[in-house]
Amino acid sequence: MLTEKVEFDTVTLVSVLSACARSGALETGKWVHELARSHGLDADARIGNVLVDMYAKCGELAYARAAFDGLRAPGVVSWSAMISGYANHGEPEEALSLFSLMKAKGVKPNSFTFTAVLVACAYSGLVDEGLTHFNSIVRDYRTSPTLENYACMVDMLGRAGRLVEAYEIIRGMSMRPDKCIWGAFLGGCRLHGNLELAEFVAKDLFQSGSHDVTFYVLMANMYFEAGMVEDAERMRKTMNEMELKKTAGRSLVCTSRERKSITR
Template structure:
């Protein structure tokens, strides 16, 4: 097997793909133009076909024109047209417009399909709080959810605080007789995993009369996401021994589990398995390969996996830049960042954060500040400047940001205050954060540690007592190092 699980020969040039037929969604979206030109009046069956096609084809102006036509022909109140409008706007990211359509509809137009479209739209746009609120209103108004509603809603429940709501939804599933629906059971397993109830997820999985690849993928991902990479890998081995099929999703979860457990040899074996099926040059597998090798300390193999990608996107570039930054190779990180921009790929928040980490580790203060100032104008990120020691300047830049600084920004800043012993500035910032209602455990832990290191034991105890009263707990981090004979866990 090659060292990094990939062939050493140069990649074969990608052949020119044949011309592709016009996608069906574009044909459907253009058909509304021909209907209008021919003077043919649409009906309530037209828009549930045309509106999704407009969203899929990336034609928002045509979608709005179709909405106007639906209003003109008095069809916007139809239940299916109404839900199709909501889905179209949500798919385009125009959630406010979807809300307007939903709220201004007549009571009779709000069918279970419309409610489901609104719940699914919030979920697709990661507005989980709004999805939970709408679902609660739906149930309170006596509208029973259907299977699609529940499948759309379950991904919104994440964290132990959502477990009770998840159990309520599970009750709905049983009560409504949906417990034989495989996609719904898979969604329940995933929900229990994200809410930290591994036992409930396993009980559901073990009780399934029939299990699909998706069911097993859900369990593998659940173990990995809950920090139990060993079980995730064992389940994958069982899948292979039982001659159960696997797919890209399976390999992504197993590679992530290998990275989490420091199981480099397992990661190489999975890499070879992916390569044997021609999956290693795709973005999904390739990105996680870069991450796995980097976390296992094999930066050269990470670069080899990156170079083998057919079309590295912004996630691929960000992962490789981050790998260099975290392994103390800032020059390589900045060189790759420059190459990325030269290729016309627009960086995202993760790319830029990695670049700033590289600047911070190497003491490149001016470069970091120059990048930061340009980002404030052009991008939205969560950067770090505290390592360089210019804390007051960093604080002023953060306060002047056009975006609202999030907990990542303030956490990094407080970490910089601790690194450089600036307790006074840290207290000033922390007091403002606590008064604004922030209860992130990281802020409290940082302040307690700073008080302890400064010999201010009473203040440290007061801070920890506040954490206990608020039931804030910090999850211990850990690193796993594989030797030839054993795997050692290092808690930190």
């Protein structure tokens, strides 16, 4: 488009910056930011919002905060993007502080905001505070938690070893738990060596027709770690018979940070 000397506008740059955010193309994003600045478009609220999102997703938190602070009246999307950036890049205290400021400003959080807040609580080990925020979704904002919100809570409680509470949350869900939620739960069982509870849940999953490779891999690993080699081999044999394959080098367990395959 530039080569053909077609004029661009704010919508064009928002689209390109959004693509940079999704692909992690930080250097291109910085170049587009400078392009916007040189044409006097960086003051546009739409450009500012997408810059916060782009820099936050790329881990450039100082740039993201500068863009955020430059917004006259940031909306819930920008607040959520900045909180998420802090939460996902090792600054959970900043994330929770910004969330408190957001509420003080009277901006109503959405499900994405709460996902970021729950991630921050998980990273900080603030499980009880995470439960308070999770409960406030219904109590204070009269809305229902999303699958991603539930996955965050199950992951948080599982990591803290509070597996019974995690299981109770799953059983009390108003929607059908997906493989990410069960995967997070079984991951917590593995982390704390609770084979009995993992077996109970896995048996129910297998009998109900849930044949996701994640569950078999987790159970096989748990059996192996417990010295139950025959049971581990039985799991792997079942995987082979059902032609279930795990992509090499990738984890299929959805966590609170990402509900997609996570490259390790």
